[in-house]
Amino acid sequence: MTVYSYPGSFRIGVARHAIASAYGTHDGAVEPKLQLVVLLSGHQRFLLDHVGFDLDARRAPAALMLRIARRVALRYDFSAGSPLVKVALAMPVDWLHQVGRDASALLPRREKDLAWAAWRPERVLCRLAGALAAEPDDLPRMALGLELLEAALAELARGAPRETAPVEAVRRYVHRHAGRAPSAEEVARACGIGLRTLERLMMKTEGRSLGTFLRDLRLDAAVEALHERQVTVAEAAWIAGYSSAANFATALRRSRGVSPGALRAAGAPRQA
Known part of the structure; x- marks a missing residue:
């Protein structure tokens, strides 16, 4: 993933790879942060400590927002995509608080020091993520990243993850x-x-x-x-x-x- 850094420790990552099927690709660690991931195509499964996440964009894009309050272990279990296209925003845990915003209340799933929401993004969010994945010039990229974050927060505020709750219940059953x-x-x-x-x-x-x-x-x-x-x-x-x-x-x-x-x-x- 290519990562671009901006003032305030705001980072934008863009990945575009052709992966047939890769299992147990690598292990690592993730520092505390607030992160938005939009998978535009492909399929990835990974674990943060012992919490599993499954982003499947083979038929429709998938979005995930995470609040990670402490350092956690990361393990990618599976990746595939022809291509796999992913856009990620990362910022300090309290980054939104500095501008009077709070993502925590919008993240319904919690386990220990992790909070998250996973959902199917709407058209505007997908369009913005696609524009970022095209890697525009540096200044428009930062503006697009901020616009993408705002669109994700708006979708979460409208309750997009509630639509996926029955789907998660099916997974568990x-x-x-x-x-x-x-x-x-x-x-x-x-x-x-x-x-x-x-x-x-x-x-x-x-x-x-x-x-x-x-x-x-x-x-x-x-x-x-x-x-x-x-x-x-x-x-x-x-x-x-x-x-x-x-x-x-x-x-x-x-x-x-x-x-x-x-x-x-x-x-x-x-x-x-």
Whole structure:
């Protein structure tokens, strides 16, 4: 990522890479800051300490605002995109307080020293992020960055993350029932939302059908189990909801461009 620094420790990062599929790309640390990330295309999963984040912009851009109050460990679990295009703004934790603003009240999710909101950005925010990704001249870049921050705060104030709450509930339910492949009707009922309403919301926020979303979630869980827990291919197939390891392997190659054996080997502990 190319990072541009401005007065007041305001930073703008722009990344544009072609990544087929990269698992466990690198570890590091993140210092305290307020950060806005807009993923315009591609897919990334990462952990801050033990809190996982999944930015999936394969069908529609994804946005994430984070308030990190202390130094945390960073681990990128998965990255892919043809290309992967990401714009990030970073500033000191109290940067908005200096101009009479407070992002904390707009970030509904909290765990220890992390607060965050994840949502599907609206058209204006996507347009501004796209303009930043095009890397304009230096002065317009800073102005665009500030405008992007203002647009994100406006979307959060309007309650954009509330639309994604049922989607997060679906993620949690499918994760808790890995291997059982619950039906769309069961998932909607368990999450307390009508099936048709959930299907419409899924298309609006995720840009894909509920069935496709459930299938992708199960495949994500199987990938994590193969790479992180070193389960067998048969066990991973069960987690993904496939009765046949061969069918699972075919689906994994088609979706992620990698075989189960290669993925499992990539996550194997390194020998001293």
